[in-house]
Amino acid sequence: MFVNRVDELAALRQWYEHGRRPAVVWGRRRVGKTALIQHFAADRRAIFHTAAGRPVAGELALLARQAATVAPGQLRDLAARPYTDWDDALDGLAQLAVDEPLLLVLDEFPELVAASPELPGVLRAFLDRAGDRTLLRILLCGSAVRHMEALQEQRAPLYGRFDLSLQVHPFRPADAALLLPDLPPEDRALVYGLVGGIPLYLTWWDQAADVTANLRRLICQPGAPLLTEGQLVLATEVERGEYPSAALHAIASGRTRYGEIKDALRAEPARTLERLVELRLVERMVPVTEAGRVTRQAMYRVADNFLAFYLEIVARFRGEIERGLGESILPVVVDCLDHFMGPRWEEMFRAHLRAVAATGALGEEIVAVGSWWNDKSDVEIDAVVLAGRTRRPVLAGEAKWARSVDGPRLARGLRTKAAAVPAAEPERMRYALCARNTVRAAPSGTLVCTAGDIFGN
Numbered sequence: 001m002f003v004n005r006v007d008e009l010a011a012l013r014q015w016y017e018h019g020r021r022p023a024v025v026w027g028r029r030r031v032g033k034t035a036l037i038q039h040f041a042a043d044r045r046a047i048f049h050t051a052a053g054r055p056v057a058g059e060l061a062l063l064a065r066q067a068a069t070v071a072p073g074q075l076r077d078l079a080a081r082p083y084t085d086w087d088d089a090l091d092g093l094a095q096l097a098v099d100e101p102l103l104l105v106l107d108e109f110p111e112l113v114a115a116s117p118e119l120p121g122v123l124r125a126f127l128d129r130a131g132d133r134t135l136l137r138i139l140l141c142g143s144a145v146r147h148m149e150a151l152q153e154q155r156a157p158l159y160g161r162f163d164l165s166l167q168v169h170p171f172r173p174a175d176a177a178l179l180l181p182d183l184p185p186e187d188r189a190l191v192y193g194l195v196g197g198i199p200l201y202l203t204w205w206d207q208a209a210d211v212t213a214n215l216r217r218l219i220c221q222p223g224a225p226l227l228t229e230g231q232l233v234l235a236t237e238v239e240r241g242e243y244p245s246a247a248l249h250a251i252a253s254g255r256t257r258y259g260e261i262k263d264a265l266r267a268e269p270a271r272t273l274e275r276l277v278e279l280r281l282v283e284r285m286v287p288v289t290e291a292g293r294v295t296r297q298a299m300y301r302v303a304d305n306f307l308a309f310y311l312e313i314v315a316r317f318r319g320e321i322e323r324g325l326g327e328s329i330l331p332v333v334v335d336c337l338d339h340f341m342g343p344r345w346e347e348m349f350r351a352h353l354r355a356v357a358a359t360g361a362l363g364e365e366i367v368a369v370g371s372w373w374n375d376k377s378d379v380e381i382d383a384v385v386l387a388g389r390t391r392r393p394v395l396a397g398e399a400k401w402a403r404s405v406d407g408p409r410l411a412r413g414l415r416t417k418a419a420a421v422p423a424a425e426p427e428r429m430r431y432a433l434c435a436r437n438t439v440r441a442a443p444s445g446t447l448v449c450t451a452g453d454i455f456g457n
Contacts, residue, residue, distance in 0.1 A: 003178040005039070005168075008168060012025075012037075015137075021127060022158070022161065024140045024141075024164070030229075045070060046103035046105065060086070063082075071102075074096075086119055087125075093136055094126070098134060098135070105141060106139070107141045109142045110147040113147070123138070123157075124157045124161060149278075169197075169280070170199075173189075173192055175197065184451075189341075189348060189455055190341065192305065193341045194305065196305030196306040204225055204226070216327070216330055219333065220333065222321065222323075222324065222326070230307070230310035230311075230318075243267060243272050244276060247273060248282070248307070249315075250265065253312075258273075258300075284300055285370075288370030289372060289391065312340060345400075345401040348454055349383060352453065353369045353383055353385060353397060353432065362385055365387045366387050366394075367391060368391065381397070384396050390423070392423055393418070394430060396418040397431065397432030399434035400434065403435065405435040405439055407433055407440050407446065407448075408441055418431075432446065433447070
């Protein structure tokens with residue numbers, strides 16, 4: 001089931017119609033890159049080649065067979081005389097695109113480079129000699145994020161030779177809701193909190209079954225899909241960094257400050273944390289009013305919902321689930337969900353406020369939405385919205401993972417906490433209250449937010 005990706009498809013169409021140099025599409029595994037490209041290529045003359053670690057001759061022979069299918073009747077019998085090397089392949093494919101465009105997708109491009117390290121240089125030379133004499137559109141795709149980033153760096157052979165660089169990210173809440181049409185909004189919020197915005201994980205959720213049945217099938221059986229997937233994420237998403245798994249486990253266990261992570265690793269974590277932030281597996285958080293400044297209040301959180309769920313809850317039971325205790329562990333996992341969902345719900349609330357701010361509904365010149373805290377006073381606010389060059393606080397918000405909350409009581413507490421925010425004027429600020437289903441008797445002028453607003457009714 002393919003949904004949304006409107007912006008990504010528009011970028012690909014713009015490149016295909018007006019670009020001349022290659023495009024590069026990249027992002028973490030399972031994020032939906034291949035589905036996106038297949039959807040884009042569906043009504044186009046295209047060759048979709050996915051590398052699979054074959055010997056070079058095998059990759060070229062398969063590519064030749066696909067070319068013969070796309071353009072039959074050529075003088076060269078590509079089945080009997082496949083391409084001999086990448087120069088031969090690119091020249092041959094360019095000939096097939098002299099009169100009409102041909103899309104060449106090289107998926108899992110790092111696998112091709114592993115077998116043919118010269119390929120980026122060969123491709124650069126081809127682009128230089130082919131110029132505008134062919135309508136061949138080359139799209140490189142890969143899940144090895146660091147490798148795909150390195151293709152575009154200054155010292156790389158293909159530096160400056162891409163007309164499109166498109167990173168594909170997991171779905172945001174409103175997008176994820178499109179894959180869960182049969183669930184009520186509060187259940188969509190729960191599923192998103194547990195598996196995040198990875199399209200494949202969302203499609204694994206059985207919308208006709210309850211939460212317990214889904215967790216039994218996806219988590220609490222030996223070899224269960226999400227039980228296995230957690231290990232795969234830890235093993236494959238991080239390609240560089242000294243202690244990525246240890247750092248992720250430390251953060252998930254509550255060691256969120258730099259010094260605490262350093263103590264847990266017994267090593268300097270700067271490089272590892274930088275890499276994890278680049279991959280969007282970890283987020284470095286500072287009070288929103290401190291953004292761009294040197295501050296000792298920085299904290300780290302596991303940014304990916306599924307990875308957080310796996311590390312905080314599932315991983316500690318993994319061994320016993322594999323030994324057959326899954327049915328006994330299942331109610332324990334279920335009991336952990338409400339506690340786990342609190343911080344995830346707060347981030348969904350902040351994401352919703354950003355989406356609302358983008359429409360102008362929160363006022364003009366909104367420059368930041370983020371959480372705020374003060375170590376000295378122990379005040380924490382789930383969301384503070386800043387506006388203008390002076391970054392003045394204009395809205396404060398509170399999100400509770402509860403089906404219903406008392407609006408006046410929550411608003412009074414929020415107004416009191418807002419007084420601690422630098423430059424805030426609590427009497428002039430707007431307030432936002434968020435619950436799963438209902439905010440009871442919300443004060444006039446309050447922005448009310450529920451799962452129905454975030455995930456659609």
